[in-house]
Amino acid sequence: MKKNLMxxxxxxxxxxxxxxxxxxxxEGYVPSWKVGxxxxxxxxxRDLRVEGNAWxxxxxxxxxxxxxxxxxxxxxxxxxxxxxxxxxKNQAILWLSVNDLRPLKVIDVYPTASGMKYQERDISxxxxxxxxxxxxxxxxxxxxxxxxxxxxxxxADGFGAYNRSSSxxxxxxxxxxxxxxxxxKRSISQKSKAPDKQxxxxxxxxxxxxxxxxxxxxxxxxxxxxNNKLIQIWQQGAPWAVSGANRDRRVRLVPxxxxxxxxxxxx
Numbered sequence: 569m570k571k572n573l574m575x576x577x578x579x580x581x582x583x584x585x586x587x588x589x590x591x592x593x594x595e596g597y598v599p600s601w602k603v604g605x606x607x608x609x610x611x612x613x614r615d616l617r618v619e620g621n622a623w624x625x626x627x628x629x630x631x632x633x634x635x636x637x638x639x640x641x642x643x644x645x646x647x648x649x650x651x652x653x654x655x656x657k658n659q660a661i662l663w664l665s666v667n668d669l670r671p672l673k674v675i676d677v678y679p680t681a682s683g684m685k686y687q688e689r690d691i692s693x694x695x696x697x698x699x700x701x702x703x704x705x706x707x708x709x710x711x712x713x714x715x716x717x718x719x720x721x722x723x724a725d726g727f728g729a730y731n732r733s734s735s736x737x738x739x740x741x742x743x744x745x746x747x748x749x750x751x752x753k754r755s756i757s758q759k760s761k762a763p764d765k766q767x768x769x770x771x772x773x774x775x776x777x778x779x780x781x782x783x784x785x786x787x788x789x790x791x792x793x794x795n796n797k798l799i800q801i802w803q804q805g806a807p808w809a810v811s812g813a814n815r816d817r818r819v820r821l822v823p824x825x826x827x828x829x830x831x832x833x834x835x
Contacts, residue, residue, distance in 0.1 A: 596713025606632040607807045608822040611706045628652035639663050639672040649705050660705045668712045671698045696741040697758050697789045706819045710787045714760045755792040760785050767801050
């Protein structure tokens with residue numbers, strides 16, 4: 569009898585330990601993808617050729633998880649991004665860590681007068697936000713995992729319990745970049761918090777299941793001296809930020825109902 573009680577007691581202790589380890593390992597939100605998964609981002613760009621608040625017609629970009637590969641000993645997704653229309657010549661290939669979507673390698677493909685060319689980006693091995701530069705493709709990514717100070721339960725619309733201010737302190741990222749043989753210090757800050765109420769309509773195009781899938785995050789990425797803050801809204805259950813905007817670009821994640829036929833094919 570005593571032996572049985574001891575076994576039960578040891579099992580109980582083991583369960584408590586395993587639960588505490590599991591809880592402690594939960595460090596925040598990182599999107600998870602599958603090979604073959606794809607989604608569409610629609611981006612609208614400010615027309616810099618004219619004065620005033622003029623915007624060009626939107627472009628749609630297809631994000632396709634082509635494979636999983638190993639880079640520098642780390643498993644990563646191979647994400648291919650290309651235009652929905654053949655007139656959109658820019659492409660990008662991103663190798664992103666499966667663990668935290670940290671970029672391990674990024675190649676931009678772009679048109680020139682002498683044909684298509686490509687360039688591999690200068691990528692830091694440390695975790696930092698990935699900001700699209702010199703390309704119309706909106707592949708901006710924050711540094712994951714995303715966390716918030718306020719962990720109170722949220723309402724069905726993703727906002728209810730978070731009407732009050734709740735944000736983490738901004739993370740700072742700084743490194744030296746070399747462009748044309750000249751070194752520049754680059755500093756970026758990132759802050760994650762509950763979405764402001766003004767972004768509630770961001771989720772209007774998504775199913776109730778997606779809106780209720782988990783937490784939502786408002787991520788603000790700001791590069792020193794750029795004066796062009798990027799704000800993204802991330803929602804657990806969606807493969808990418810459901811919206812994003814800076815001074816010159818507005819981006820939204822297109823609901824599948826807008827680009828898929830009933831038989832599952834793309835429009």
